[in-house]
Amino acid sequence: MANMIDILLLGAGGREHALLMKLAESERAGKLYVAPGNGGMLQIADAAPVNQDDPAEVAAWAKDNGIGLVVIGPEAPLVEGVADAVRAGGIACFGPNAQAAQMEGSKEFAKQVMDRAGVPTAAYRSFTEEDACADYVRELGGPIVIKADGLAAGKGVIVAQTTDEALAGVHECFTAFGDAGNTVIVEEMLEGPECSLLALTDGTTVVPLATSQDHKRAYDGDKGPNTGGMGVYSPVPILLDGELERMIEIEQKVVDQLRADGITYSGCLYGGFMLTKDGPKVLEFNARFGDPETQVVLPRMKADLVEAFLACDNGTLSEDMVSWGDDWAVSVVLASAGYPGSYEKGKVIHGIDEADACEGVTVYHAGTALDEYGKIVTSGGRVLDVTAVAQTFEQARANAYAACDLIDFEGKQFRTDIGLKAILGRENL
Ligand code: AMP
Ligand code: GLY
Numbered sequence: 001m002a003n004m005i006d007i008l009l010l011g012a013g014g015r016e017h018a019l020l021m022k023l024a025e026s027e028r029a030g031k032l033y034v035a036p037g038n039g040g041m042l043q044i045a046d047a048a049p050v051n052q053d054d055p056a057e058v059a060a061w062a063k064d065n066g067i068g069l070v071v072i073g074p075e076a077p078l079v080e081g082v083a084d085a086v087r088a089g090g091i092a093c094f095g096p097n098a099q100a101a102q103m104e105g106s107k108e109f110a111k112q113v114m115d116r117a118g119v120p121t122a123a124y125r126s127f128t129e130e131d132a133c134a135d136y137v138r139e140l141g142g143p144i145v146i147k148a149d150g151l152a153a154g155k156g157v158i159v160a161q162t163t164d165e166a167l168a169g170v171h172e173c174f175t176a177f178g179d180a181g182n183t184v185i186v187e188e189m190l191e192g193p194e195c196s197l198l199a200l201t202d203g204t205t206v207v208p209l210a211t212s213q214d215h216k217r218a219y220d221g222d223k224g225p226n227t228g229g230m231g232v233y234s235p236v237p238i239l240l241d242g243e244l245e246r247m248i249e250i251e252q253k254v255v256d257q258l259r260a261d262g263i264t265y266s267g268c269l270y271g272g273f274m275l276t277k278d279g280p281k282v283l284e285f286n287a288r289f290g291d292p293e294t295q296v297v298l299p300r301m302k303a304d305l306v307e308a309f310l311a312c313d314n315g316t317l318s319e320d321m322v323s324w325g326d327d328w329a330v331s332v333v334l335a336s337a338g339y340p341g342s343y344e345k346g347k348v349i350h351g352i353d354e355a356d357a358c359e360g361v362t363v364y365h366a367g368t369a370l371d372e373y374g375k376i377v378t379s380g381g382r383v384l385d386v387t388a389v390a391q392t393f394e395q396a397r398a399n400a401y402a403a404c405d406l407i408d409f410e411g412k413q414f415r416t417d418i419g420l421k422a423i424l425g426r427e428n429l
Contacts, residue, residue, distance in 0.1 A: 004030035005306070008062055009045070010052040010082070011073025012038045014333075014366035014385040015291035019073060019305070020045060021362070022298045026306035033067070039376045040365025052077050055085035063089050071095070071309060072267075075151060078287050079105040083267075087313075094309040096287050100258060100265040104287040107149050107185050114282060117257035119250045121282040122188040130174040133184050137166045145187040148173040150180030155226075159189065190274040190281055193426065195236045196293050197247045197271045200308060202317035203264035206252045210300055210324060211236040211244065212293040213422065218340060220417045227340045228382055231418030233330045234296035237393060238426040239275070247273055247280050254285070266312045295364050295385040296329035330396040330419050331387035332404050336367070337411030339381035346371070347378040347410040355403035360389045360396070363403070378409055393423060 005028055009020055017040045023029050024044060032045035035052050050061045053076050062070050070086045072078055072095035081098035095101075102109040108126045122145065127133035137144060146169035148156030156177055158169030166186075173184040198209040212234035218224035251271050258265045270286035270293070289297075298305075303322045311317040336343035349368065356363045364387060367380015384407065388399035397419045404414060421428040 004028055005068030006031040006033070006066055007069045007071060007306070008033045008035065008048055008058070008065075008067045009041075009071045009073065010035055010058065010077055012036050012041070013073065013291050014364040014382065015289050015294040016073040017041050017364040017366070018295045018298045018385075019071060019289065021364075022301070022305045023071065026304045028304065028306040030068070033065070038365045039368030039370045039379070040363075042370060053080050053082070055080055055082045058082050059085035059089040059091070062086060062091050067091060069094065069306065069309060069313075073288065075101065075104050075286065075288050078267075079151060092310055092313040094312055095267040096265050100263050100267075101287040103254070103258075103265070103269070103285040105151055106183075107147050107284070108183055110285050111185070113254060113257055113261070116261075117253040119253050119282060120279065122190050124185050124187040126183050126185050128183050130170060133170050133174070133186060134167055136186055137170055138163060140186070142166050143189040145189050146170055146173055147185040147187060148177045148181040149183035149185060150177065152177045152180045156180060190276050190283065192274045192276040193238065194283065195239070195243075195247070195273050195275055195280070196290055197244075197251065197273065198289060198293060198297055199248070199251050199269050199271070200312055200317060200322070201251075201255050201265060201267070201269055202312045202315045203255065203259055203266045204315065205317045205319070206248070206255050206269070207317060207319055207322050208248045208251065209322065210234045210297050211239065211247075212290070212296050214290065214293060215415060215418055220415050225340050227335075229290075229292045230333045230335065230415045231331060232292045232296050233328070233393070233396070233419045233422060234293070234300060235328070237422050240426070243275060243280055247271060250280065250282060266315075292331055292333060292385050295331045295387050299362060299387055299389050300324060300327055300329050327389050327391055328393045328396040329387055329389045330393070330400045331385050332400050332414055332418050333366070333382050334384045334386060334404060334407060334409075334412055334414050335382050336378055336380070337413055339413070343381055344411065345377070345379050349376045349378060349383070349407065349409040351407040352376060352384070355386060355406040358388070358399060358403045358406070360399055361403040362387050363407070383409065383412075393419065397423075
């Protein structure tokens, strides 16, 4: 019997529910704790009374409670240095330290690493003065992309078609995001379908996971405001020869460059790519698993996640720890009416068990909570991720939507076209 370890998982989204379920499958998984968790996670794990963004608090609680592995889901605790504090306390941690997490925490830092590593990304300039930035934008004109340097909860990117939109974006970045907008990046607009590639790394070895594609706009036909992601599938069926190899090579180069710079990047490296006619180019890096990408990648992955995460931490990761079948996964996000704007909470959710019982279907909780009677209620904008795994893309898609129809709560909204363009082919992505 492998020796078991108790695990603390930080986060509260669909991504963390998927991580928790995969960790729970491991023979090494002992007691599972979450902070803060959600309605689904708290059905299989206990709540740890810690602030996930407080490095000292997390490290102390983990030590006092005999935790053997801390897994960090979201970006904020990574950038705050929670991994550094946990490791300093002698406890294994999944997730990069604060310096390495700058790959997500500072777009300028990431661009500089990419420059040194010689990997393809959009041409850019960075500014610390609004006037100089606006002058540059007027000179170049739209279409152009404006980005706040720091973490802005997914809101700090303005893809501007016109110079006026871009100028409004410059003003917003400098004024609306606090310190995250002290530096603003002006970037060339890239064109093509997008593709995400998550990879595990111990700072030297990079093990790519499966490709996936998110749907960021709120409504069908890629209309409406940007969201955290409304649906996703894996793998991406429209890759051309050599594109996957190129994306893997880019991620390896970045990890190697960081190591050469004296920074060990261990954890998940999330590459967001634009598949341009000149090959894949990096849009951004995230220092964590994607949400909702994780909800289609992990159910397809064959691995002991506890072993793999420990190996990322202690530098023993190897390719043979992860394998894949030839199945497909599609996940549809059920959201609250009004999301990504304001929405109501506390709506009772019916039909989760019925949906979960469908073949190949798993319902991951995102914005849910347990009410005082133990009922599952809505508590966020993105409420549930309904994932189906099947032998064909079409079957996975059909099963996911059939399961969505079994779930009901007041104000339920979802896109009906997740994965549709992928079926039609490359030119439609
Ligand atoms: P990011 O948070 O940097 O991934 O940006 C969010 C989204 O903005 C991406 O998923 C793209 O859809 C879009 N985006 C970011 N950078 C660019 C770019 N240089 N050209 C075109 N679209 C972009
Ligand atoms: N799905 C986009 C992200 O996780 O950043």
